[in-house]
Amino acid sequence: MIIDLPNCTTQNILRRLREVREERGEVATGRVLTFVVAAQGKDDLDTITRIIHDASREHPARVVVLVSHEEPGEPVLDAQLRLGGDAGASEVIIMHLKGELSKHRASVVTPLLLPDTPVVVWWPSAAPRNPAADPIGALATRRIVDSFFDADSDGLYRRRMTYSPGDSDLVWSRLTLWRGQLASALDHPPLEDVLSVDLYGPAEDPAVDIAAGWLANRLDVPVTRHSSGSPKTPLDDQGRAVTPVEKTVLHRPTADITLEVVDANTVRTCVGDSESLVALGRRAPGDCIAEELRHLDPDQAFGLALRGLVRVNRPDRGGRGVYRSGHTVPERDGGFQEESQR
Numbered sequence: 001m002i003i004d005l006p007n008c009t010t011q012n013i014l015r016r017l018r019e020v021r022e023e024r025g026e027v028a029t030g031r032v033l034t035f036v037v038a039a040q041g042k043d044d045l046d047t048i049t050r051i052i053h054d055a056s057r058e059h060p061a062r063v064v065v066l067v068s069h070e071e072p073g074e075p076v077l078d079a080q081l082r083l084g085g086d087a088g089a090s091e092v093i094i095m096h097l098k099g100e101l102s103k104h105r106a107s108v109v110t111p112l113l114l115p116d117t118p119v120v121v122w123w124p125s126a127a128p129r130n131p132a133a134d135p136i137g138a139l140a141t142r143r144i145v146d147s148f149f150d151a152d153s154d155g156l157y158r159r160r161m162t163y164s165p166g167d168s169d170l171v172w173s174r175l176t177l178w179r180g181q182l183a184s185a186l187d188h189p190p191l192e193d194v195l196s197v198d199l200y201g202p203a204e205d206p207a208v209d210i211a212a213g214w215l216a217n218r219l220d221v222p223v224t225r226h227s228s229g230s231p232k233t234p235l236d237d238q239g240r241a242v243t244p245v246e247k248t249v250l251h252r253p254t255a256d257i258t259l260e261v262v263d264a265n266t267v268r269t270c271v272g273d274s275e276s277l278v279a280l281g282r283r284a285p286g287d288c289i290a291e292e293l294r295h296l297d298p299d300q301a302f303g304l305a306l307r308g309l310v311r312v313n314r315p316d317r318g319g320r321g322v323y324r325s326g327h328t329v330p331e332r333d334g335g336f337q338e339e340s341q342r
Helices: 010-024 045-055 099-103 105-112 155-160 176-185 206-219 285-294 300-311
Strands: 002-005 033-040 061-069 076-082 091-098 119-122 142-145 167-169 196-201 223-227 247-251 257-263 266-271 274-279 322-324 327-329
Touching (some): 010 091, 033 045, 045 061, 045 091, 061 099, 076 099, 091 099, 091 105, 155 206, 155 300, 167 300, 176 206, 176 266, 206 223
Parallel strands (some): 033 061, 033 119, 142 167
Antiparallel strands (some): 076 091, 247 257, 322 327
């Protein structure tokens, strides 16, 4: 069911929701959270709603999509309600904020938040540098950004400086299966210490950066992040998108560990002379959002991976930081200087 409410108010939206629930005999107590999507007028709304639909299969929620149109004009609120089959397991409220109203998104959405349930905010494209300080972010338990769409190539590094517990990033969620496979490879004999790491991936994909930061933090060894020369979304020979980290080499005394992309659905894992093929592809956005909604407590592993960014060497960009006996000596952006706490 789709209901259009042009030039309305939040009171009109709430009243219409109550009327529909009474007509259909539904209750809102099955909603486990309020999911706020802070979108822009130029965003692909069909793609966003499809991702929401996929994620709602696991997490019934009240979804409020705030679409900001910042063109000058009279303040107008146009809304659309999507219920039943058009909303998956959720109820979706799409709100187009026009004129001056687009600058007051937090005030507009507050009356629509479900009482006594967590609030999660997702910025599907442009996101603030400090999500926790944003008026919308201040309402939320969890704040999800996607650094892949940052206009600033250093957005992930800069957002590291403003990290607050509850912040998360879809570039981190895209690596969940890759991280699991790499950790599994370390369990195979010979069980040797890792001496250093080399990662290869697109120069512009921050997922490769956060992967390097994670390894630098967890392994406490020199990590070098190389550009593979691929486009921002790397493709296989058939033009299908592959996982962001195209190749990883963990150097050890006698048996290196290598993870290398074969195609869109497969990676090759080599431990010394032993080789195997593993099913591993690029994760769909709906799967990444669903994963983020499964745990609403702070993601400590992500916070530590951000912290490890300053210990990653980037030779293609003059080096972000060079690991020297437990210290990071940045070659640029002095604000990132940090001494390893061991």
